[in-house]
Amino acid sequence: MTMDTTLNRRTVLTAGGALMFGATMSPAKAQTSGGKIPIGTIGAGHIGSTIGGLWIKNGHKVMFSSRHPEELKDLVASLGPQAQAGTVDQAIAFGNVVLLTVPYGAVPQIGRDYAAQLNGKIVLDTCNAVAARDGAVADEVEANGIGVTSQKYLPGTRVVRAFNTMSYKIFASEANRPDPKLAVPIAGDDEEAVRVAAGLVRDAGFEPVVVGKLADAKLFQRGGPGYGQPVSAAGLKQKLSLRQ
Numbered sequence: 001m002t003m004d005t006t007l008n009r010r011t012v013l014t015a016g017g018a019l020m021f022g023a024t025m026s027p028a029k030a031q032t033s034g035g036k037i038p039i040g041t042i043g044a045g046h047i048g049s050t051i052g053g054l055w056i057k058n059g060h061k062v063m064f065s066s067r068h069p070e071e072l073k074d075l076v077a078s079l080g081p082q083a084q085a086g087t088v089d090q091a092i093a094f095g096n097v098v099l100l101t102v103p104y105g106a107v108p109q110i111g112r113d114y115a116a117q118l119n120g121k122i123v124l125d126t127c128n129a130v131a132a133r134d135g136a137v138a139d140e141v142e143a144n145g146i147g148v149t150s151q152k153y154l155p156g157t158r159v160v161r162a163f164n165t166m167s168y169k170i171f172a173s174e175a176n177r178p179d180p181k182l183a184v185p186i187a188g189d190d191e192e193a194v195r196v197a198a199g200l201v202r203d204a205g206f207e208p209v210v211v212g213k214l215a216d217a218k219l220f221q222r223g224g225p226g227y228g229q230p231v232s233a234a235g236l237k238q239k240l241s242l243r244q
Helices: 003-024 027-032 046-057 069-079 088-094 104-113 136-144 146-153 168-174 191-203 214-220 233-239
Strands: 039-042 062-065 083-086 097-100 122-125 158-161 183-188 207-212
Touching (some): 039 046, 046 062, 046 069, 046 083, 046 168, 046 191, 062 069, 062 088, 069 083, 083 088, 104 136, 104 146, 122 191, 146 214, 158 214, 183 191, 183 214, 183 233, 191 207, 207 214, 207 233
Parallel strands (some): 039 062, 039 097, 062 083, 122 158, 183 207
C-alpha cells in the first residue's frame, strides 16, 4: 500500500468518525454547541402550539401531532416551514425531545401505547391533573406528587416537568420580555434531561428555575406554592424558599 493510499484511508476514517460523532451527539451537547433540537409534540392544543411556536421562532424544527394530524394544517401553515404535522408515532420518532401536552388522564394510556417508541426520550411533561376530569389518577397525583406519578406511567423515559404552571395566554404574552424574564420552574431526575429542558425554556423566551428532582415537582403542581406565579426567577425562588 502506498503512502498516499494510507493517508487517504486515514482521512476517510477520520471524516467518518466525525460524522458518526455528530450523528450521535446528545441533545445537551447539540444545544451547547449552538445546534437546534428537533422536537415532537404529543398534543397540539393551546400549550403545545404556543410553546412549539416559540421554539420555531428560535430556530427549532417542531412536529406537532394529534389523533387527527390533518386538522393541524392551519397551525402548521401559520408557523412556517420549520413546523410539521404528523401522527404521534411520527412525532416521537422525529423529536430528540418530546413535549407532552394532553389531559393528565391520558398519560397512563400514552405510556402503554408508546412505551417502545418513547424509551430513552427526554419528555417535557406539561400536564396537570384535575380531579373532575382525570379521575383516579388525579388522586394518585395528590398522594404521591405529579413528577413521581408521571415517571411511573412513562417508564423508560427521562421526564422533566415544565411549562405547567401558567396559561398559554401568559406564555404567549410574556415570552422574550425584557429582563427579568418570566420564570418557568422545572424538575427532573436525569441531569442531562434537565440541562436540555433548561435550554429549551430559555429558547422559548423564559428563565428556567430548577426546583429539584421529580419528587420536588409537587411544589409547582396544580395547587402548589409555585403554581400560577407569573414572577421572575428571583421571585419564584423566594416563594419556594430556594437558594438564590
